[in-house]
Amino acid sequence: xxxxxxxxxxxTHKLTVLRDKTTPPPTFxxxxxxxxxxxxYEATREVxxxxxxxxxxxxxxxxxxxxQPAPLxxxxxxxxxxxxxxxxxxxxxxxxxxxxxxxNEETLEPETYAERLPDDLNGRQCFVLDPMLATGGSLAxxxxxxxxxxxxxxxxxxxxGTPERIAAVRKGVGDREVTLVLGALDDGLNExxxxxxxxxxxxxxxxGTVD
Ligand code: PRP
Ligand code: URA
Numbered sequence: 001x002x003x004x005x006x007x008x009x010x011x012t013h014k015l016t017v018l019r020d021k022t023t024p025p026p027t028f029x030x031x032x033x034x035x036x037x038x039x040x041y042e043a044t045r046e047v048x049x050x051x052x053x054x055x056x057x058x059x060x061x062x063x064x065x066x067x068q069p070a071p072l073x074x075x076x077x078x079x080x081x082x083x084x085x086x087x088x089x090x091x092x093x094x095x096x097x098x099x100x101x102x103x104n105e106e107t108l109e110p111e112t113y114a115e116r117l118p119d120d121l122n123g124r125q126c127f128v129l130d131p132m133l134a135t136g137g138s139l140a141x142x143x144x145x146x147x148x149x150x151x152x153x154x155x156x157x158x159x160x161g162t163p164e165r166i167a168a169v170r171k172g173v174g175d176r177e178v179t180l181v182l183g184a185l186d187d188g189l190n191e192x193x194x195x196x197x198x199x200x201x202x203x204x205x206x207x208g209t210v211d
Pocket of ligand 2: 132195196201
C-alpha cells in the first residue's frame with residue numbers, strides 16, 4: 001500500500017480551522033470541500049488516461065482524456081459525503097457509488113447499513129472518500145468490499161489518520177493495489193478510539209448529532 005501525506009501549508013491551514021472546536025458546521029462543510037479539492041489533485045495523479053487526437057486553432061496535437069470505464073467515487077456515508085462535491089468537481093466524468101457504514105461505538109466494528117454500487121467493478125479504478133481513519137475498520141471493510149466486486153485498484157482519501165492504524169490497514173491490504181492519501185498524520189487514538197488531536201466526530205461536525 002502506497003501512503004501519501006499531502007503535506008502543504010494550505011492544507012495545514014485549512015485543517016487547523018477544521019480542528020478548532022469553535023468552527024461551526026457551515027464553515028466546517030466549506031473547508032472540507034476546499035480541502036478535498038487539494039487532496040483530489042494529489043489522489044488522482046495515477047488516474048488512468050488514454051491518448052486523444054484534437055485540433056487546436058493552430059495545429060493538430062495529441063492530448064489525453066480519462067479512460068473508460070470511468071473512475072468510481074465511493075463516499076462512505078455519512079461523513080464521506082462532505083468530501084464528494086470537492087472530488088466530483090475535479091473528476092466530473094466519474095461515476096458515484098455509495099456505501100453507508102456506522103462504527104459501533106461499543107465494539108468499534110463497522111456495520112454496513114447501505115450499499116449502492118455497480119454489481120461488477122471489474123477493471124474499475126475506485127476512489128474511496130472517508131475523512132477519518134481511526135481504527136481503520138471502516139476503511140478496511142470498504143476496501144475489501146470493492147475488491148470483492150472486482151475493483152483493480154483503490155485509492156482511499158482521508159483527512160486524518162494515525163501511523164499505527166495505517167500500518168494495520170496496510171497489513172490487511174497485503175499486495176492489493178491500494179493508495180492512501182491523507183491530509184495529515186495525527187498522534188494516536190484516545191480511549192474512545194477518537195483521533196488525537198483530531199477534529200472530533202466528523203459526521204456530527206458536518207451534519208449535526210444523530211442517535
Ligand atoms: C466515522 C468516520 C469513519 C469512521 C472511522 O464514521 O467518518 O467512517 O468513523 O472510524 P474507524 O476507522 O474506527 O472505523 P461514523 O461511524 O461515526 O459514522 P458517520 O459518518 O455516520 O458519523
Ligand atoms: N470517527 C470520527 O468521526 N472521528 C474520530 O476521531 C474517530 C472516528
